[in-house]
Amino acid sequence: MKNLYQFLMILSVCALYGGVLGAQPTCDDPAVIINDDFESYDLGALGPQADHWTTWSGDEGGAEDGNVVSNASSSGTQSIFFQGAAGGGPQDVVLLLGDRDTGMYLLNWNMLVADGANAYFNLQRTTTPGQEFALEVLFDTSGVGGLFVGTDGPFLFEYPQGEWFDVRFVIDTDNDVVTLFIAGNFVYTWPLSWISNDTNGMGPAFGAVDFYDLDGFTFFWVDDVYFAQIPPAAPGKYCYMAIPIDTAGVYTVDEVSCFGAGFQVGSGGFAGAWYEWTAPDDGVLSLSTCGAGVDTRVWIFSGGCSELNLEGINDDRCEMVPGGNSYASYREVLVTAGETYLICWDDRWEGTGFDFELGFTAGDAEAGDFCETAIPVEANDTVMVDQVNGDAAITGPIIGTSSFGTPTPYSQSEWYAFTPTSNGMMGVTSCGLTTEDTRVWIYTGECGFDGLVLIAENDDNDSCGTQAYIPAMPVTAGTTYYIEWSHKYEDAAGFPWILQFEPEVNTTEQELFEQAFRLSPNPATDVALLSYELDEPTVLQVRMLDMNGQEVYHSSTAEVQQGSIELRVSDLPKGIYIVSATDGQSVMNQKLIVQ
Numbered sequence: 001m002k003n004l005y006q007f008l009m010i011l012s013v014c015a016l017y018g019g020v021l022g023a024q025p026t027c028d029d030p031a032v033i034i035n036d037d038f039e040s041y042d043l044g045a046l047g048p049q050a051d052h053w054t055t056w057s058g059d060e061g062g063a064e065d066g067n068v069v070s071n072a073s074s075s076g077t078q079s080i081f082f083q084g085a086a087g088g089g090p091q092d093v094v095l096l097l098g099d100r101d102t103g104m105y106l107l108n109w110n111m112l113v114a115d116g117a118n119a120y121f122n123l124q125r126t127t128t129p130g131q132e133f134a135l136e137v138l139f140d141t142s143g144v145g146g147l148f149v150g151t152d153g154p155f156l157f158e159y160p161q162g163e164w165f166d167v168r169f170v171i172d173t174d175n176d177v178v179t180l181f182i183a184g185n186f187v188y189t190w191p192l193s194w195i196s197n198d199t200n201g202m203g204p205a206f207g208a209v210d211f212y213d214l215d216g217f218t219f220f221w222v223d224d225v226y227f228a229q230i231p232p233a234a235p236g237k238y239c240y241m242a243i244p245i246d247t248a249g250v251y252t253v254d255e256v257s258c259f260g261a262g263f264q265v266g267s268g269g270f271a272g273a274w275y276e277w278t279a280p281d282d283g284v285l286s287l288s289t290c291g292a293g294v295d296t297r298v299w300i301f302s303g304g305c306s307e308l309n310l311e312g313i314n315d316d317r318c319e320m321v322p323g324g325n326s327y328a329s330y331r332e333v334l335v336t337a338g339e340t341y342l343i344c345w346d347d348r349w350e351g352t353g354f355d356f357e358l359g360f361t362a363g364d365a366e367a368g369d370f371c372e373t374a375i376p377v378e379a380n381d382t383v384m385v386d387q388v389n390g391d392a393a394i395t396g397p398i399i400g401t402s403s404f405g406t407p408t409p410y411s412q413s414e415w416y417a418f419t420p421t422s423n424g425m426m427g428v429t430s431c432g433l434t435t436e437d438t439r440v441w442i443y444t445g446e447c448g449f450d451g452l453v454l455i456a457e458n459d460d461n462d463s464c465g466t467q468a469y470i471p472a473m474p475v476t477a478g479t480t481y482y483i484e485w486s487h488k489y490e491d492a493a494g495f496p497w498i499l500q501f502e503p504e505v506n507t508t509e510q511e512l513f514e515q516a517f518r519l520s521p522n523p524a525t526d527v528a529l530l531s532y533e534l535d536e537p538t539v540l541q542v543r544m545l546d547m548n549g550q551e552v553y554h555s556s557t558a559e560v561q562q563g564s565i566e567l568r569v570s571d572l573p574k575g576i577y578i579v580s581a582t583d584g585q586s587v588m589n590q591k592l593i594v595q
Contacts, residue, residue, distance in 0.1 A: 102173055104233060
């Protein structure tokens with residue numbers, strides 16, 4: 001079997017470099033170097049069965065080697081399994097990719113990390129392990145991972161424990177760029193020449209992936225390893241090759257192809273058409289394919305290709321053609337003068353070409369159309385939404401969704417803000433105020449996809465049908481709560497809603513002390529009991545005075561917290577008396593009627 005893989009590797013190399021096969025890689029037909037689903041191997045040690053798998057030491061077939069198993073797989077029935085021991089190892093498995101210092105490559109595989117376990121791999125600069133670590137990736141036991149590269153890491157990401165997910169690299173040695181996606185989500189883009197703890201490495205090259213058992217909590221599987229050469233990065237196909245746009249106007253995307261999409265690629269949308277535009281002034285950027293005849297999805301980012309800070313996204317918002325399905329895109333984003341924004345059209349639905357329009361309006365944005373321009377509201381206001389037509393929705397966020405024949409759910413919204421001056425309970429409702437199908441989300445934090453923290457949401461409330469209702473929840477004085485109202489349909493009619501707020505009643509120490517006592521029975525004829533339940537052990541002074549201020553009873557206690565004091569009143573003249581208790585700071589006075 002090893003000879004078979006050696007033969008296949010030779011064929012792949014010939015295809016890559018124009019040998020006997022003469023084929024050059026295209027985006028539709030990459031030159032595949034490794035496509036390994038582990039189905040053709042015997043169970044057991046991996047290294048002796050394939051030339052592109054070995055171990056760190058080079059000793060194959062022992063405890064250090066990969067283990068082909070049939071107890072889990074992302075496709076077929078087999079995968080390779082890693083289980084660590086305390087102190088690290090024994091497995092230290094190397095995937096040989098060949099010494100690559102020219103060309104562009106796609107490298108991906110699927111992983112399954114057991115619940116409560118960890119996993120680890122690194123990228124080696126050459127096929128000789130240990131010369132230089134180009135990067136390291138750790139999957140922690142909590143479902144959070146970290147990319148260690150350069151000097152600013154780790155760059156954190158989340159991954160689903162107990163489920164298969166993909167690891168995907170796009171590596172461009174010629175332009176010294178590498179991008180990593182985990183579980184379909186963008187992690188980071190950086191120079192390939194960096195190393196795991198510095199920015200000065202041997203150069204833009206790579207040669208192998210090393211899977212290592214970190215410790216006794218390492219427990220993971222790898223399946224469906226794919227490595228291929230793809231065409232060199234062309235203008236507009238990747239973020240770092242974005243085509244500059246200088247002015248507002250209509251622009252043509254010839255096609256959406258290759259492997260350069262930028263943010264979420266887990267459910268398609270691997271290819272991208274990239275543009276960059278610098279805002280000439282503060283204002284509103286708009287992007288539209290309305291009427292362009294193509295089903296599109298658009299992403300807008302700030303922060304450059306390394307960070308890709310999401311500013312806006314839209315899938316389905318307007319009609320592709322008049323009277324047709326609303327699968328075309330429209331999105332607005334607040335922009336800052338002098339800042340460059342990256343625009344990516346991906347192929348989530350189609351890869352054919354289309355025209356899009358970039359618009360820009362300088363000046364202040366419409367109140368309520370953006371989180372940043374949220375309309376302030378006061379406690380217990382009835383607020384009227386004039387129309388739901390703001391094109392800067394966050395709504396959850398719900399990213400990449402679609403619906404049949406209607407715009408993406410919640411692609412438009414209106415924003416409000418409430419900042420309580422005291423702690424209390426806040427709720428919002430449109431119940432009984434409208435027949436419109438309303439939805440509402442409440443956030444704290446700072447405006448933006450990364451800054452807002454969703455704390456409550458409601459679509460169709462059980463008690464009021466298609467209207468929305470979020471019952472009273474605790475809120476904190478001085479914290480701003482952003483309230484986003486939305487509607488299923490585009491440019492929907494307005495509706496009224498109410499912000500309900502009940503301030504917290506602040507109880508002083510004096511009030512708490514007074515509430516700790518109970519005098520009964522009252523009136524009394526023989527004995528009255530002064531019961532108390534204090535927050536902490538306290539020495540009490542208790543007195544009883546007649547209406548002339550004369551003391552008729554006095555006692556002191558040791559440190560007490562809960563109990564009662566017996567007041568014998570059978571020998572006292574009938575009338576009204578004052579029972580007083582103090583801890584030296586607070587005083588309780590209650591009337592006692594003696595009959």
